[in-house]
Amino acid sequence: MTIRDHHTEATRRLGIAHPIVQGPFGGGLSTVALASTVSNLGGLGSYGAHQVPPDRIGETVAALRAHTTRPFALNLWVSDHDPGGEQLTGAEEARMRALFAPYFAELGIAQPPLPTRFHPSFAAQIEALLEARPPVFSFVFGIPEPRVLEECRRRHILTVGTATSIAEARALDEAGVDAIVATGAEAGGHRPCFLARSEDSLVGTLALVPLVVDRVRVPVIAAGGIADRRGVHAVLALGAGAAQLGTAFLACSESGTTEAHRSLLFGEASERTVLTRAFTGRLARGLVNRWTTELDARTSELAPFPAQSWFVSQLRAAAAAAGRTDVLSLWAGQIAPNLKHRTTTRLMTALLQEDS
Ligand SMILES: Cc1cc2nc3c(=O)[nH]c(=O)nc-3n(C[C@H](O)[C@H](O)[C@H](O)COP(=O)(O)O)c2cc1C
Secondary structure: OOHHHOOOHHHHHHOOOOOEEEOOOOOOOOOHHHHHHHHHOOOEEEEEOOOOOHHHHHHHHHHHHHHOOOOEEEEEEOOOOOOOOOOOOHHHHHHHHHHHHHHHHHHOOOOOOOOOOOOOOHHHHHHHHHHHOOOEEEEEOOOOOHHHHHHHHHOOOEEEEEEOOHHHHHHHHHHOOOEEEEEOOOOOEEOOOOOOOHHHOOOOHHHHHHHHHOOOOOOEEEEOOOOOHHHHHHHHHOOOOEEEEOHHHHOOOOOOOOHHHHHHHOOHHHHOEEEEOOOOOOOEEEEOOHHHHHHHOOHHHOOOOOHHHHHHHHHHHHHHHOOOOOOOOOEOOOOHHHOOOOOHHHHHHHHHOOOO
């Protein structure tokens, strides 16, 4: 059966025509154009909103609604900080400023003062999301409290949680979510674990999907290492009800990343990815560059999430404007060397075409 005609309990619940989910991207890399194009082509488009302030969540959902009448997901991070990452002591701030000083100097920019918050509060974001009522609320790094899931059900917002292990999948299933993303260690972006250390949450997609499928009642969406029809067929054969692709959509022109990052994703540099805390303080997969090499050698000096993430993000605009890719977070999953398509429509068309 071709992918376009493969209807599952996941596609039925989510109200989508085809078993394809565009993975959400945080850090300003999601766009309304990307998510709405995927939804309009019969997949589930997603918008990563973990860094969107609560008072802008309503307008984000409204913009998505203005571009598609089909279902889409808004994505948040349930855990908005790690211990010690929300506030820095004077000594910690001084250490971070010293660590980052050479990079600010190289880019010719001053270090800004610390903000009152490094990251929006999930508690405030979720109230805004409930108010905005997106068709689907997907989340990572935990499980919202029962009241929130209950309120989602009452407001007809479908909930999709994310698991990196059997234990996390069981916990999500027991909490009553509508679907579970099982995300293997091949995936680009963070290890979105919440019950064990990231370093102990590295099961690959081929093992994780059937482990989860066999143990939960709800549909499973497979993520990690999927970029073409072979990958989608493989996870459907393992029992997943849909495939979630991240890196392949990130490389498309509609995503919010830079041209410099895209060209690396399509080049030889894509053959080397690494799991690193250099980008945000949480373990995440991206391309090896000077940034990951220099900061991974000093992991004990990095700040926990989100303080580390804030310092890195202060460099981003200047680095991007200067066309620099050596001091930028270059997110990528292990499947990047096989990327082929540069627009969302071409990627979706290729995924949905008849098998030859
Ligand atoms: C740059 C980047 C940012 C991401 N941000 C999020 C996020 O905020 N929330 C989330 O649920 N998943 C996030 N992900 C994971 C993707 O949605 C998707 O599950 C993953 O990329 C799939 O693996 P693949 O990259 O091998 O296709 C991110 C991935 C990337 C590459």
